[in-house]
Amino acid sequence: MSITIEDVAKAAGVSRQTVSRVINGKPGVKPAVREKIETAIAELGYVPNLAARRMGGARSFLIMAINDRERTIENWAAGHGNDWVDQMLYGGMLACEARGYHMLFELIDTETGKAVEQVRRVLTSLQPDGIILTQPHSENPELAALLRERGRPFARIALPDANSDALCVHFDDAGAARAAVDHLTGLGHRKIAFLAGDRSYEASLVRREGYGDAMKDAGLEPLIAEGGYSFDKAGAIARDWLENGGPTAVIAENDEMAFALLHVASKLGVEVPEQLSLISFEDTPGARFAVPPLTAIRQPTAAMIARACELLMDAAEGQPANGDHCLPFDLIVRETTGPAPR
Amino acid sequence: MSITIEDVAKAAGVSRQTVSRVINGKPGVKPAVREKIETAIAELGYVPNLAARRMGGARSFLIMAINDRERTIENWAAGHGNDWVDQMLYGGMLACEARGYHMLFELIDTETGKAVEQVRRVLTSLQPDGIILTQPHSENPELAALLRERGRPFARIALPDANSDALCVHFDDAGAARAAVDHLTGLGHRKIAFLAGDRSYEASLVRREGYGDAMKDAGLEPLIAEGGYSFDKAGAIARDWLENGGPTAVIAENDEMAFALLHVASKLGVEVPEQLSLISFEDTPGARFAVPPLTAIRQPTAAMIARACELLMDAAEGQPANGDHCLPFDLIVRETTGPAPR
DNA sequence: CTGAAAGCGCTTACAG
DNA sequence: CTGAAAGCGCTTACAG
Numbered sequence: 001m002s003i004t005i006e007d008v009a010k011a012a013g014v015s016r017q018t019v020s021r022v023i024n025g026k027p028g029v030k031p032a033v034r035e036k037i038e039t040a041i042a043e044l045g046y047v048p049n050l051a052a053r054r055m056g057g058a059r060s061f062l063i064m065a066i067n068d069r070e071r072t073i074e075n076w077a078a079g080h081g082n083d084w085v086d087q088m089l090y091g092g093m094l095a096c097e098a099r100g101y102h103m104l105f106e107l108i109d110t111e112t113g114k115a116v117e118q119v120r121r122v123l124t125s126l127q128p129d130g131i132i133l134t135q136p137h138s139e140n141p142e143l144a145a146l147l148r149e150r151g152r153p154f155a156r157i158a159l160p161d162a163n164s165d166a167l168c169v170h171f172d173d174a175g176a177a178r179a180a181v182d183h184l185t186g187l188g189h190r191k192i193a194f195l196a197g198d199r200s201y202e203a204s205l206v207r208r209e210g211y212g213d214a215m216k217d218a219g220l221e222p223l224i225a226e227g228g229y230s231f232d233k234a235g236a237i238a239r240d241w242l243e244n245g246g247p248t249a250v251i252a253e254n255d256e257m258a259f260a261l262l263h264v265a266s267k268l269g270v271e272v273p274e275q276l277s278l279i280s281f282e283d284t285p286g287a288r289f290a291v292p293p294l295t296a297i298r299q300p301t302a303a304m305i306a307r308a309c310e311l312l313m314d315a316a317e318g319q320p321a322n323g324d325h326c327l328p329f330d331l332i333v334r335e336t337t338g339p340a341p342r
Numbered sequence: 343m344s345i346t347i348e349d350v351a352k353a354a355g356v357s358r359q360t361v362s363r364v365i366n367g368k369p370g371v372k373p374a375v376r377e378k379i380e381t382a383i384a385e386l387g388y389v390p391n392l393a394a395r396r397m398g399g400a401r402s403f404l405i406m407a408i409n410d411r412e413r414t415i416e417n418w419a420a421g422h423g424n425d426w427v428d429q430m431l432y433g434g435m436l437a438c439e440a441r442g443y444h445m446l447f448e449l450i451d452t453e454t455g456k457a458v459e460q461v462r463r464v465l466t467s468l469q470p471d472g473i474i475l476t477q478p479h480s481e482n483p484e485l486a487a488l489l490r491e492r493g494r495p496f497a498r499i500a501l502p503d504a505n506s507d508a509l510c511v512h513f514d515d516a517g518a519a520r521a522a523v524d525h526l527t528g529l530g531h532r533k534i535a536f537l538a539g540d541r542s543y544e545a546s547l548v549r550r551e552g553y554g555d556a557m558k559d560a561g562l563e564p565l566i567a568e569g570g571y572s573f574d575k576a577g578a579i580a581r582d583w584l585e586n587g588g589p590t591a592v593i594a595e596n597d598e599m600a601f602a603l604l605h606v607a608s609k610l611g612v613e614v615p616e617q618l619s620l621i622s623f624e625d626t627p628g629a630r631f632a633v634p635p636l637t638a639i640r641q642p643t644a645a646m647i648a649r650a651c652e653l654l655m656d657a658a659e660g661q662p663a664n665g666d667h668c669l670p671f672d673l674i675v676r677e678t679t680g681p682a683p684r
Numbered sequence: 685c686t687g688a689a690a691g692c693g694c695t696t697a698c699a700g
Numbered sequence: 701c702t703g704a705a706a707g708c709g710c711t712t713a714c715a716g
Binding site: 344346347348358359360365366390391392393394395397398399400678 | 708709710711712
Binding site: 002003020045047048049050051052054055060073075076077079080081082083085089090093097102104107120121124125126127144283284285286288289290291298302321338 | 344345387389390391392393394396397402415417418419421422423424425427428429431432435436441444446447449462463466467468469625626627628630632633640644668
């Protein structure tokens, strides 16, 4: 029912292998023949069937991103939107499309046993040419082992792992923490706290370190509190700080905690940014709707996924990619940072 | 390299057709044999290769949702998040997954010529079992014609089209408009305006009608203004109303226009909801962040896409689906509606 | 109830 | 530079 390679071959008066060569941009076809084939393709509107290509032994032209099932669904169900997924699709779909690939997107359970089983299934049912592991799957060594064993190229969206040379794409967490500190010291702040997330996240550790180093370099005393990425925990910490002459500036590891700070400050009549400056490390769409709008580090999510796709497509085409790729972040200054109060 | 149907057949001591029957849940396999095969499948961890299934002449197990390229990318690029895409994936991915299908998501240009060409391409490259057409593609007759000509089941997320019996899934726009009016009259409002979007959208027309009928039934005078879904246009209209003793309540067709109203009201010192009540017809995540949070009609996006997927999977499995399917909406009362001022 | 045959639309070696 | 052959992992009729 559809036009096949055979139809093109017939129309161009050649064999189907020759058509295949042209489709795949392979050398060794006389220019005149190539042109005849290209004309036939255009006239017939021929488009190769990907399933058949795959069966023939070629690539699947599929890049699969693996996301955390629970967290993703939770966000969707709450109607919160999901900035991560949006930016991932933005970066990934366009990168794939540009080279004739398609991006697939799977929800995988966090629990290792289930995760391995589920990834195994999609690996064989869909046969993706490359896999992108996002948090927290990107830090799961068993998943990496499975992929390596299957010989499937994969990219971790995560900080480099000393025990592994797997391809990884990330951004400069430490540098971003330092940039946040520098922005604040530039405004005259000296009591700058870091409202941290969870120690089980590698990135959180690195950010703390970047923060600590920057503070030390500025001759300031670091102050780190554990907010666990939670609104309530962060709120309690904020209340303690604001009621007891704590920091004049806070760097929060995610928007949720930044919102808590804003909330408590408003309740306590502490003005932002006049009396308290605030930087978030996340910048979801809500950051812009906050009152006042949050100054924030913007992670290059779309760019990281796009890069991962590029590297995986390169690998699928025979140029194995590896190493770690660090992408630049942005510090977006909005309205929650201002000169330190005297 | 992967386990194939042949391996299972060998392990169970049967032919591969018999295994195929079991995989596909077809009748005519002796219970004992079926069990033996199922055991082998479990032990070997066999998972069918979808590309091969497709090539063998079966389904592709792919459902493809077609979205507006420009609008989607625009939202992503602005870092706005994209509630529609999120809810679409939420409803669609889970529905597909539950029956062993996968949801694919394509960005297609609005311009008809390009759209037809692009859809034609993905149709033959990916061979989806079903296609979901979302706005504005769902109102493009050429796309519907192409799909019909190809014999591919498709569902329009749109209001029923009198000229077509194509499967369509939508929600009760007119009923939602009426519910908004009723909520407002229940609060004592009598001057209730409808801030409409664009006449080129079928849904907008239907909502106007629902609004008009409800007003008439309540013995009230309808007042419709054309806001074109635009912040600026809506702002100008709002200013005119608020400065000249206009309506005490407004129903806006999208959040953008509702935000404009809020913005102008705040500028003019008009208190919401004390002096002005407001209902939006969209309820993106931003609606909750608005000050005050918006009372809104919530469209059942996830449910509509899930339903479309169900119907298309039914069709792929031989139970052709048709007709129009109307899903219920929610009126979420937050803080922008209150008793009419006296 | 079960199996042998043919074929889906491609690609990969292998000849020439 | 080009083509004939074999095969990828399945499924669909068709026999028995």
